[in-house]
Amino acid sequence: MDFEKKLGRLEEIVNKMEKGDLALEESLSLFEEGVKLSRECHQKLNDAESKVKLLVSMDQNGKATTTNFASDET
Template identity: 45%
Template sequence: MAARKSPESPDVSPVADFEQSLDALEQLVERMERGDMSLEESLAAYERGVGLYRRCQTALEQAELRVRLLSDPQEPASAEPFASPDA
């Protein structure tokens, strides 16, 4: 079985990075929901989860920008990131 690259690997594509980060985040949430972690482990897991969430958000923003660029290749300057859902 091939080893998966960690989300921190610099040569991972944004799509692969998103999928790996989302998978790691889902696993982390499952562990936290079981409730068998100490407070220290829970805090460390939460910090890791925030980092994974941010990586996912960045990858999605990059994908959205690519879609805009592909939608109007004649006007690449008109490509702007989509509005954030919390904006």
Template identity: 50%
Template sequence: MSKELDFESALAQLEQIVRELERGDLPLEKSLELFEQGVRLSRECQERLSEAERRIEILLQDANGRVFTSDLGARGLGESGTGEEDGRDADEDDIPF
């Protein structure tokens, strides 16, 4: 992916390529060209997703380097973000830093 092409644009291009290939009415050479372009876009999108995941893991590490995870949907946080609405106060173990 070139620097000018953001993730969303690359993904949209990949989706367009898939639609064109699924139609099945392209000449072989054009199909191969699109397939190669799609593979490149797919790999580059995956690399960007992996990089984003690594960045998120770094941001969510606690002081000991362990990755802090939380299922906000199951517990839910109040507007203050303290966890008070679930009947308990947030403590230092709930905060990733």
């Protein structure tokens, strides 16, 4: 599942849980799914931030530099 879909699913989970009409077991199941999705989204954002930092690095003379990075997406 891509980042946008995971984020959309997280929003669905939050909306369902905020209503407060779920059974305890269903709430726990959704909470567990939400925590997993949240961690995965957080990791994707960290990876993207690292790539951006590589692309906008500065050398010792203040010139912008770029660094090739291996993409894990195929």
